[in-house]
C-alpha cells in the first residue's frame with residue numbers, strides 16, 4: 051500500500067466504538083485508533099499504537115492470518131467489504147521503517163528477576179510486557195531469537211529482515227542468553243528467578259507410524275523447512291515430492307518444494323477440503339504454485355529399497371462419526387490402494403513438545419503443558435504459553451499468551 | 467482461551483505539548499468548545515481524564531432566562547458518503563443556569579487544578595452580564611467566554627440579530643464584562659456573519675477584553691426533503707435555520723481567524739471546523755493560540771484526543787519546533803492581497819506513469835476550464851500548453867496524489 055491507498059482505505063473505516071476488531075485481535079491492538087491516525091496523516095503515531103500492543107508488529111504485518119482475527123469481524127463487511135486491517139497495520143510499520151523509529155520510553159526501575167525460556171513469539175511477547183512492568187528479564191534460547199518465524203516460516207512469506215526489525219526493537223528491553231535448557235539448567239533457572247515462563251513451542255514432528263518411514267528421502271516437515279530456510283542453495287529436492295498433511299505447515303512445505311524446483315508436488319490429505327484447517331490465502335498460494343492436492347487419501351506404506359521411490363495410499367471416505375475436533379472421521383476404503391511415485395516424502399501431520407526435561411509439569415490429554423487461567427503450570431512460579439500449551443497456533447496468539455501471562459506473573463510476584 | 471481484560475502500558479513517552487497562553491497554562495492546545503460535551507460535569511471529567519487540556523462549559527445565563535429547546539435538534543450535511551461533513555444544530559444555550567454551572571466550575575477546578583476550566587455566558591442586561599462574570603470568577607474559572615454569537619443574546623437595538631453583528635453593541639457589552647472581572651481573561655465569541663470582521667475585532671480590543679473566540683457555527687439551512695418539502699431537521703414537517711459546524715466550515719473559520727490576526731493584535735481561541743491535529747496546526751498558523759473542538763467529539767467521542775496529541779507531537783518533531791507556540795501565526799506573512807500575488811506563467815503537467823486514465827481532468831477542463839486537455843486512444847490525456855492557462859482545476863479533480871502538477875514556465 052502506498053500513502054494514498056492507505057488513506058483511502060483508512061477513510062472507509064467506520065471508527066466503531068468499542069470495536070470488534072480490537073477485541074478479535076489476540077493482542078488487542080487498538081485498531082480504530084491506529085486507523086484513525088493513518089487517516090489524519092499521523093502514521094508514525096499509528097505505528098506506535100501497533101507496536102505498543104504487539105511485540106512482533108512487523109512479523110504479524112506479514113504473516114498474521116487476519117481472515118480469522120480482526121478482519122473477520124469488521125463491521126464494515128456488513129455494508130460492503132471489511133477494512134484491510136492487516137494491510138494498514140503493515141503500512142504503518144513499513145512507513146516507520148522508512149521514516150525512522152520512535153524512541154520508546156525508559157521503563158520503571160527494576161523490581162525483580164524473571165526468566166523466559168524460548169525466544170519465539172510467546173517468549174518475546176512475555177519478555178516485552180515484563181520489561182514494561184520493570185522486571186529484569188532473562189530470555190534463554192538455543193538459537194537466534196524469533197522461534198518458528200525465524201526458523202521455519204518460509205522467507206517468501208516472511209522476509210528475515212522483517213523479523214529482525216522486531217527482534218532488534220525488542221532486544222533493548224531484556225537480556226538474551228544463548229543457551230539450550232536441560233533438566234539441570236531448568237532447575238537452576240526456576241530457583242534463581244522470581245518466576246519462569248516456559249515458551250519453548252513444539253519442535254518435534256509427529257511420525258506417521260507406517261512401514262518404510264525411515265527410508266532415505268522421508269523428511270519431517272520442520273527439518274525440511276528449517277533447512278530450506280537456513281541453506282536454500284545447498285538444498286536438493288527430488289523431482290517428485292509427496293507431502294502428507296492437511297494444515298498450513300503442509301502447504302508451506304508444498305510451496306517451498308515447488309520453489310526449490312520440484313516438478314510435481316502432491317499433497318495428500320485424508321479428509322476433504324472442507325475439513326482442512328488452513329488459511330484460504332495459503333491454500334490459494336500453494337495452488338497458484340501448481341501444488342496438486344489429493345483429498346480423501348491416506349498413506350499406508352512408504353515404498354523403496356534404501357531410498358524412497360513412492361508411497362502407497364488408500365482412498366478414504368468420511369464417516370458420520372465425528373472426532374474430538376468435530377470433524378468427520380475418515381475410514382479407509384478397502385481395495386482402493388495405489389502408489390504415488392516419489393523421490394521425497396515430507397511428513398507434515400503435526401508436532402509435539404520436544405523437551406524431555408519438563409518432568410514434573412502436568413500435561414493435558416493431548417500432551418501439551420497444562421496451565422490454569424493465569425497461565426500457571428502445576429509447578430508454582432512456573433508459567434507457560436504459546437504452542438507449548440495449546441498446540442500449533444499462530445504468532446499473534448502466542449504473543450498474546452506471553453503478554454497476558456506477564457500480567458499474571460506480575461500479579462504473582464506482587465502478591466509474594 | 468478467553469483473555470481477561472488488559473490495560474496497555476504506554477511504551478512511548480508522552481511529549482510535552484504545554485505552554486502558556488493568556489496567562490493560563492495549557493497542557494496542550496486542545497480544548498472542548500462550549501457545547502453538549504461540556505454541559506455535563508461527568509462528561510468533562512471523562513474528557514479531562516483522557517487528556518483534554520481544558521473545557522469551556524456550555525453557555526449559561528441568569529436564572530429566569532428561558533431556554534425553550536425543540537427536538538430533534540441535530541441534522542447533517544452528508545457529502546459523497548461522508549456523514550457529518552457538516553453538522554447542523556438548532557440547540558440553544560445550556561438549560562443549566564448559573565447556580566449549577568458555578569458549582570460545576572468549582573468541582574472541576576478542585577478535581578483538576580491543572581486543567582483550564584472556562585465558563586461561557588450570555589445575558590441581556592448589564593447587571594446580568596456582570597453578576598455572571600463575578601460569580602464565575604469567584605468560583606475559580608480560568609477564563610470567561612462571552613457568547614456574542616447566540617441569536618437570543620441581543621440587547622434590543624436589532625431584534626433577531628446577534629450581539630457581535632453590531633460593532634457598537636459589541637464594544638459596549640464587552641466593556642461591561644471586562645469591568646466586572648478582577649484578574650481572569652475574557653474572550654468574546656464572535657460570529658463570521660458580518661460585513662467586516664476586523665471592525666468587530668477592533669471593537670473588542672477597544673473594550674479592553676483580552677481575547678476573541680473565532681468563530682462559531684455558520685447559519686445554514688441544512689436541506690429540504692424534496693418529497694414533503696420539509697426542511698431539516700424536520701420537527702413535524704417544519705424547521706428553522708441551523709448553525710452549521712464541522713469540517714465543512716473549516717475554510718470559513720480559517721479566513722475569519724486569519725483576517726482578525728492580520729489586522730488586530732489580540733489573542734485568538736480558534737473554533738469552527740477543526741477535527742484533526744493537522745487542522746489545529748492550520749488554525750494556529752493563522753493566529754489561533756489554542757483550538758476548540760465540538761463536532762468531531764460529538765461524532766467520534768473524546769477519544770480523538772489521543773491522535774490530536776500524538777499527531778501534534780510527531781509534527782513538532784518533524785518540524786523541529788520546540789513548542790506549539792512556534793506554530794502561532796507562521797502562515798500569516800504568506801497571506802497577501804490579490805494585488806500582491808506573483809504573476810507567473812503556469813502550465814499543467816500530467817505524470818503519465820502515475821495517471822490511471824480516468825480522464826476526469828479532460829472533462830473538467832473541457833467543460834469548466836479552457837478545453838486544453840486532449841483525450842488520446844491510450845486514455846492517458848495530454849495537456850496542450852498553448853491552450854492551458856494554468857488555472858489548476860485539473861490538478862484538483864485528479865484522484866491520484868501527485869499525478870498532475872502545476873509548473874512554472876521560466
Ligand SMILES: Cc1cc2nc3c(=O)[nH]c(=O)nc-3n(C[C@H](O)[C@H](O)[C@H](O)COP(=O)(O)OP(=O)(O)OC[C@H]3O[C@@H](n4cnc5c(N)ncnc54)[C@H](O)[C@@H]3O)c2cc1C
Nearest residue numbers: 168170171172191192197198231250251436437443444445
Ligand atoms: C511452518 C510454519 C508456518 C507458520 N506460519 C504461520 C503464519 O503464517 N502465521 C501465524 O500466525 N502463525 C504461523 N505459524 C504458527 C506460529 O509460528 C507458532 O504458533 C508460533 O511460532 C508459536 O510460538 P511459540 O513462542 O509458542 O513457539 P516457537 O515459535 O516454537 O518458539 C520456541 C522457541 O523456544 C526455543 N527453545 C525450544 N526448546 C528450547 C530449549 N530447550 N532451550 C532453549 N530454547 C529452546 C526455540 O529455539 C524457539 O526459538 C506457523 C508455524 C509453522 C511451523
Ligand SMILES: Cc1cc2nc3c(=O)[nH]c(=O)nc-3n(C[C@H](O)[C@H](O)[C@H](O)COP(=O)(O)O)c2cc1C
Nearest residue numbers: 499500501525555559711712737738739759760761
Ligand atoms: C449542539 C451544539 C451546541 C452548541 N452550543 C453552544 C453554546 O451553548 N455556546 C457557544 O458559544 N457555542 C455553542 N456551540 C458552538 C461550538 O462551541 C463551536 O464553536 C462550534 O460547534 C464550531 O466548532 P466545531 O466545528 O468544532 O463543532 C454549539 C455547537 C453545537 C454543535
Ligand code: SF4
Nearest residue numbers: 502537538539540764
Ligand atoms: S444521541 Fe442519545 S440523547 Fe440523542 S437521540 Fe440518540 S440516544 Fe437520545
